[in-house]
Amino acid sequence: MEKKDADLQHEPRSKAQSLLEVLTVSAKLGLTSFGGPIAHLGYFHNEYIRRRRWMDERSYADLVALCQLLPGPASSQVGIGIGVIRAGLLGGLTAWLGFTLPSVVALVLFAFLLQGFDIGGAGWIHGLKIVAVAIVAQAILGMGQKLTPDRSRATIAILVASATLLWQTAFSQVLFIAASGMIGMVLYRRTAVPEASRLSVPVSRRTAVLCLAVFFGLLILLPLLRNMVAVDWIAVFDSFYRSGSLVFGGGHVVLPLLEREVVPTGWVGEADFLAGYGAAQAVPGPLFTFAGYLGAMMGGVSGAVLATAAIFLPAFLLIVGALPFWNSWRRSAKVQGALAGINAAVVGILLAALYDPLWTTAILAPADFALVSILFAMLVFWKLPPWVIVITGAMGGTLIALV
Template sequence: MKKHQMFRSLKENPLLEIFLVSTRLGLTSFGGPIAHLGYFHEEYIRRRKWMEEKSYADLVALCQVLPGPASSQVGIGIGVMRAGVLGGIVAFLGFTLPSVIALITFAILLQSFGFTDAGWIHGLKIVAVVVVAHAILGMSKNLTPDIKRKTVALFALIVTLLWQTAFTQIGVIILSGCIGFLLYRNQTIDETSEEVKFPISHRFAIICLSLFFGLLIALPILREATNSNWIAMFDSFYRAGSLVFGGGHVALPLLEREFVPAGWLSEEQFLAGYGASQAVPGPLFTFASYIGAVIHGWQGGLLATVAIFLPAFLLILGTLPFWNSIRRNSIIKGSLMGINAAVVGILIAALYHPIWTSSILSAIDFAFAALLFSLLVFWKLPPWVIVIIGAIGGFLLSFI
């Protein structure tokens, strides 16, 4: 009887139901964005039937072509479909908070005890090599299947490796979008799909998109005018969240260029946090929470979290009502094909520097990385297990 009353209470309070379900997913969803989409499908679509299969597929397709964390945006979209904009916010909080809390705690402990040179930290840096290499293999199959897109990826790799500035990557993304449009502007568009209705007005969507672009322009100006570290940090994280195509792994080079050369944190701290972020469930973008906490404590961690996820919020809320038109636009589709190919090249460049150059320092490091890679790719061990093995192995290697 009590169980029945609890389910009835949840049905009468959809926001509470969304929060409880999304929090459980935030505590158990290991494996990265593709795995997250599988967890969402099982929980939201198959078990709870909050959306139809076709609507879910359309939502996933929209989030895949938007910059930002695709799995988080899908979760927000499902929350919006279930209980409006507030439902999207609640779904995001439930899915994201567990990893935010874990990584801010890790950053504070790292700062308090000062063990950035410990052997197990070096093991986490080797884990970062393995995880990014695995991500590149998976992304290259989907995003660079033909010679044209492989060439775009090669162009992006060479340029970002030889001219290592934050603006270089932005320029490469824009230029690759133009190349993609020229190469794929005559791509066949599927006209058979049914239209999907989303519970957001066009007026509200336009306000969100205006705010997205307005902040992208205004924040750098405000940063120069005020010389405030807090505004500078917000601007850097907001820009990273606005320009990342392809998921959390691609945020790595953008964030590294923004914070390591400027001295906000060391490469050792940066890569240790990236390795630790593989051990927690939820979105990889919460790596920003760790960086913010290293720089300015838990307040910095929360600010970084808001800044890097805000573009994702504004974009998903701003584009949902227009999705039926966007997916039939050949210009946008071709440009995104070029941008996605460039993402692969940018990530390969980041794999070499700073990840490889600061992590693989000897033959034994390379051998250990090969072992971890085999465990992840061939033996299919989950990423959090690889992180634990990496930390223990790094500690043991320090005695050799």
């Protein structure tokens, strides 16, 4: 156990150094993490766990499972959680800024400069979709070997993957995760809990409870305040906060929620909304940064800042509210049994996402399959860094479009 703990980088030399380190690594991910929330987990695993060993495999899997249970952008919450564990609340905020800011800036520039251009069919964008297929396939391979090592968990993963493909609603994934957790609790309730490195979470339970109270308080009070006071920024904050609070099942689910908030009200036209959606597919980072584009269309830079802060605030409040209770949950045999089932379900959801929407939208011809095979080999066998894969995929997509 001591050797395992020694392998993990728990103790940076100073607070300032740790914050700078978090900012540097998260900004790198923010500039290179293409492919949506599922692919982001693969990028995070490669950078935070494989390369830097800021957390052990089991802890990362448990954090992913926790974030899958919470509403909001799971990949952003995983990044925030890692930042909090590494460098406290400021570390969580820094990790979020680094991961989010590059795509927000890019989408605001799209709003200002590229509103009338159709880039949805560009070859390099299609290449980035193929990159996402390779990244997710690598994540499934690695996580599947660790999280579904026996027949029971492999069966849970396959059943969840099948059910996810056959019943696609905003709440179906939450139901499958909850059901898998209960099954795991029953199957593994008598299994000895392996000793795990105790991660120091520099957030008190009092702070956690306060964050949860603020989350629910804003969710209830903002709509009431909006109806009482005719102030534009309150209405905008309420719309984006509620959209960020009610998303289950991945970042793409936020798009119809936002469409119902901004198009009927006349804040953003339908054509501009669809143009922004195309731009959001082309940039790295979380899909929730689409809010930055919408905010810029509505109110310039200040609108982008307001919309982005409002849609991500629920994610920050929820993950900070849950983390201080994490270590006690991990030491419970029943909770660990539930997490074993949940982790298997996460693999199943990843497997389903590999097919739909990633495979069905990216692998459309034999040339696409050839490119994704090459990218997968570069990742798994040649161990090349993700940025090389991203550049190769974009170039390959451009060549495919030309031939």
